[in-house]
Amino acid sequence: MLITSTKNEIVKSVRRLRDRSARRESGQHLIEGERLVFDALEAGIVPETLFIEQGRTDFEARVSALGAEFFSVSRAVLETVCDTSAPQGIAAAVRTPELTAPESAEDFPHGLIAALDALQDPGNLGTIIRTADAMGAAAVLLGTGSTDAFSPKALRAAMGSTYHLRIFQCELSETLPKLRESGFSLVCGHLAGEERLPMLNRDCVIVIGNEANGVSDGIARLCSLCRLPMLGRAESLNASAAASILIFETAKKINGIEF
Amino acid sequence: MLITSTKNEIVKSVRRLRDRSARRESGQHLIEGERLVFDALEAGIVPETLFIEQGRTDFEARVSALGAEFFSVSRAVLETVCDTSAPQGIAAAVRTPELTAPESAEDFPHGLIAALDALQDPGNLGTIIRTADAMGAAAVLLGTGSTDAFSPKALRAAMGSTYHLRIFQCELSETLPKLRESGFSLVCGHLAGEERLPMLNRDCVIVIGNEANGVSDGIARLCSLCRLPMLGRAESLNASAAASILIFETAKKINGIEF
Numbered sequence: 171m172l173i174t175s176t177k178n179e180i181v182k183s184v185r186r187l188r189d190r191s192a193r194r195e196s197g198q199h200l201i202e203g204e205r206l207v208f209d210a211l212e213a214g215i216v217p218e219t220l221f222i223e224q225g226r227t228d229f230e231a232r233v234s235a236l237g238a239e240f241f242s243v244s245r246a247v248l249e250t251v252c253d254t255s256a257p258q259g260i261a262a263a264v265r266t267p268e269l270t271a272p273e274s275a276e277d278f279p280h281g282l283i284a285a286l287d288a289l290q291d292p293g294n295l296g297t298i299i300r301t302a303d304a305m306g307a308a309a310v311l312l313g314t315g316s317t318d319a320f321s322p323k324a325l326r327a328a329m330g331s332t333y334h335l336r337i338f339q340c341e342l343s344e345t346l347p348k349l350r351e352s353g354f355s356l357v358c359g360h361l362a363g364e365e366r367l368p369m370l371n372r373d374c375v376i377v378i379g380n381e382a383n384g385v386s387d388g389i390a391r392l393c394s395l396c397r398l399p400m401l402g403r404a405e406s407l408n409a410s411a412a413a414s415i416l417i418f419e420t421a422k423k424i425n426g427i428e429f
Numbered sequence: 430m431l432i433t434s435t436k437n438e439i440v441k442s443v444r445r446l447r448d449r450s451a452r453r454e455s456g457q458h459l460i461e462g463e464r465l466v467f468d469a470l471e472a473g474i475v476p477e478t479l480f481i482e483q484g485r486t487d488f489e490a491r492v493s494a495l496g497a498e499f500f501s502v503s504r505a506v507l508e509t510v511c512d513t514s515a516p517q518g519i520a521a522a523v524r525t526p527e528l529t530a531p532e533s534a535e536d537f538p539h540g541l542i543a544a545l546d547a548l549q550d551p552g553n554l555g556t557i558i559r560t561a562d563a564m565g566a567a568a569v570l571l572g573t574g575s576t577d578a579f580s581p582k583a584l585r586a587a588m589g590s591t592y593h594l595r596i597f598q599c600e601l602s603e604t605l606p607k608l609r610e611s612g613f614s615l616v617c618g619h620l621a622g623e624e625r626l627p628m629l630n631r632d633c634v635i636v637i638g639n640e641a642n643g644v645s646d647g648i649a650r651l652c653s654l655c656r657l658p659m660l661g662r663a664e665s666l667n668a669s670a671a672a673s674i675l676i677f678e679t680a681k682k683i684n685g686i687e688f
Contacts, residue, residue, distance in 0.1 A: 293552065297667045297669075297670055300663050300666060300667055300670070301663075301666055301667070301670050302661075303661040303662055303663040304657075304659050304660070304661050304663035304665070304666050305659075305660050305661060306660030306661040307661065327667065329663070329665075329667075330663075331661075331662070331663045334661060334662040334663065335661070365688065366687060366688050367688060398563075398677065398688075399681075399686055399688065400563050400564075401563070401564050401565030401680060401684065402561075402562040402563050402564060402565040402566065402590075402593060402594070403562055403590070403593040404559050404560075404562040404563035404588065404589075404590045404593065406563070406588075407559060407560055407563050407673070408556045408559055408560070408586065408588075408669070408673075410556075410667070410669070410670060411556055411559070411560050411669060411670065411673035412673075414666070414667075414670035414671075414673050414674055415673055415674055415677045418657065418674045419688060421660060422658075425660065427658055428625060429624070429625050429626060429657075429658065429678060
């Protein structure tokens with residue numbers, strides 16, 4: 171079936187996924203481009219709606235071989251649903267994983283967890299998810315007020331890592347104390363901290379704060395504070411740069427890796 | 430003097446600084462917003478053209494106290510010259526520092542230098558300049574094909590660090606051998622590298638490659654190769670995340686800092 175009208179109801183419902191509220195209501199989000207879509211299909215994800223640009227018989231063949239159904243759409247339709255200005259011929263609406271954090275600390279995955287306290291920038295969030303994945307983290311906690319991990323920009327920056335680890339939305343002030351009680355070390359990057367990593371259990375949470383304001387006081391009080399040594403004239407680092415360094419240092423420490 | 434026309438010749442000449450070619454020809458670039466502009470004025474930089482939004486008597490008083498001249502402009506004028514959608518009431522065209530790298534290795538600053546081999550993304554470049562500054566780096570080398578450090582996006586991401594260290598444009602294949610001969614260690618982040626930092630002199634260059642293709646073969650052959658241990662499923666890191674980690678690790682090592 172070929173869809174050429176941008177006013178088609180299916181197109182309109184996919185297009186609405188640009189809005190966070192529509193993503194939340196529908197429980198779906200959009201993934202764009204060859205890499206993200208085929209990663210998802212190969213991981214066994216069945217799209218709710220899959221669009222292939224008319225004439226991309228290469229994509230049609232690969233998608234059919236994976237047993238997925240699709241709509242052939244015009245370039246104009248693909249452009250209207252995609253966030254990127256030059257969409258790569260394929261996009262899919264897929265079900266968003268369950269983001270509600272477990273009630274009990276026992277039901278969290280073990281190991282390294284990155285927690286974000288009201289992180290605002292989708293590019294920073296995606297970059298942090300990618301670094302957390304690269305360093306073997308088991309989960310990312312999105313504290314209240316953090317940007318959406320399933321927005322097009324955050325997904326793009328995460329380069330597929332969004333699907334490699336668990337993502338939970340939670341109230342950090344409720345979740346972190348439970349994790350601490352069950353044996354997780356809690357560390358946060360903070361300007362008032364010591365210039366070295368504290369002792370860490372193999373289960374540990376590294377908390378990264380908001381771009382402008384850092385970690386909120388209530389959350390910082392739950393954690394060991396730690397700041398990166400600053401040797402030059404910059405007063406602070408970009409949030410995703412600081413997070414990447416802290417996640418790497420933590421992963422090295424709990425895994426006994428020398429670098 | 431109040432300028433309200435977006436067609437005014439002064440306004441047009443400042444607006445042109447959005448283009449890299451115009452920045453190169455004029456030897457000027459635009460800095461936007463309270464923080465960047467006042468950092469520059471307080472560092473003694475004399476703007477070529479300074480615009481203050483009509484009615485911002487607070488900025489007028491501070492600028493006058495610093496002895497700088499300015500034009501009062503309408504909101505529409507400020508919006509037409511600025512890259513940000515919501516300009517913060519002040520912007521200045523300033524002279525770009527000399528970017529030509531010294532002929533002789535003796536004339537380079539000593540210590541830690543970050544070198545970028547065809548880095549494309551202005552946000553990544555700004556973030557790397559900020560991290561390099563934070564870690565006490567003396568200079569950043571922009572290899573041929575790298576994005577402009579004085580574009581609005583790169584300046585914004587660098588948060589003022591662009592003016593805290595030396596920035597040189599150069600052909601890395603010519604500059605790096607000279608630096609190595611004069612005693613600099615050369616290291617680059619590379620997927621084929623060892624998973625640990627090599628021995629380093631206090632003078633050292635850390636080379637970061639292009640977002641998609643990494644460090645080019647000719648440059649990699651000049652360096653010790655080093656890769657970050659990857660413990661999860663991500664195949665690589667964002668360029669500025671990888672650079673931030675490598676710069677931090679290098680700074681720790683050459684300064685004997687434990688973390």
